[in-house]
Amino acid sequence: RASAGRLGATDVDLTEVARAAIADTVALAAERGIELALECGPSVCALSGTVQQPAAGDPTSGAVPDSALHPDQHEPLMATSSDPQSLAVLVRNLVDNAVRYGHRDGRVIVRVERVERSGVRLTVDDDGPGIPDDEHERVFDRFYRRNPGETTGSGLGLAIVRAIADRHHAQIALDRSPLGGLRVSVRFPGGDEAPTAMRAA
Secondary structure (H helix, E strand, C coil): CCCCCCEEEEEEEEHHHHHHHHHHHHHHHHHHHEEEEEEECEEEEEEEEEECCCCCCCCCCCCHHHHHHCCCCCCCCEEECCCCCHHHHHHHHEEEEEEHHHHCCCCCEEEEEHHHHHHHEEEEEECCCCCCCHHCCHHHHCCCCCCCCCCCCCCCCCCHHHHHHCCCCCEEEEEECCCEEEEEEEEEHHHHHHHHHHHCC
C-alpha cells in the first residue's frame, strides 16, 4: 500500500514477502527434506513442518496447504520500499540459500519481527556448515562460494542482497545460528527513521 508522506515509497508487509519466498522455495525444500518455519514475532504465523518429497505422479503431495501460507490473521510488519520487487529478490535469495546450503532433512527458520523505533527485522537461520567469522565480509563478493568444492553457479548472490539492503537503508549482519549454521539478519528502518530523501516535503 502507498505510504503517506514519502515520495515514491510503499509500505510492504514483510511477512507476506517472506511467505511468498517460502512458497517459491517449496520444491527445493521438498527435494532436500527441509523443515521450514515462518515465525512472526513470538509465534509461528505460517508454514511449519517438514516439507516432504512429492510422491511420483502426485503433484499435490508435499505441497504447502494454502491455509498454511495464508493464515486468517497476522500483524502487518511493514518495511518501506521504493522498489518492492527488489525487496522480494532479497528475501527469496536468503531463503533459497538457507534451503540450498542447509543439511538435508534439516531446518530453516524465517522470522519477521518488530524491533525498536518501529523498525522490522528479517532473520533467516539454517543448520548447515555455517561460514567462518573471518569470511563474513567475503560472502558479499559476487563469486564467493559457501562450499569450496563448487565449480558451477554464480555464488551466494549476497552481493545483490547487500546492494538491495543498502538501497533500503537496511542493516545486514551475519552470525552463528542457534541451529548451528548461518544466521542472516536484515533490519529495516521504521517510519520515524526513514531517510529525508524518502519523505515528502
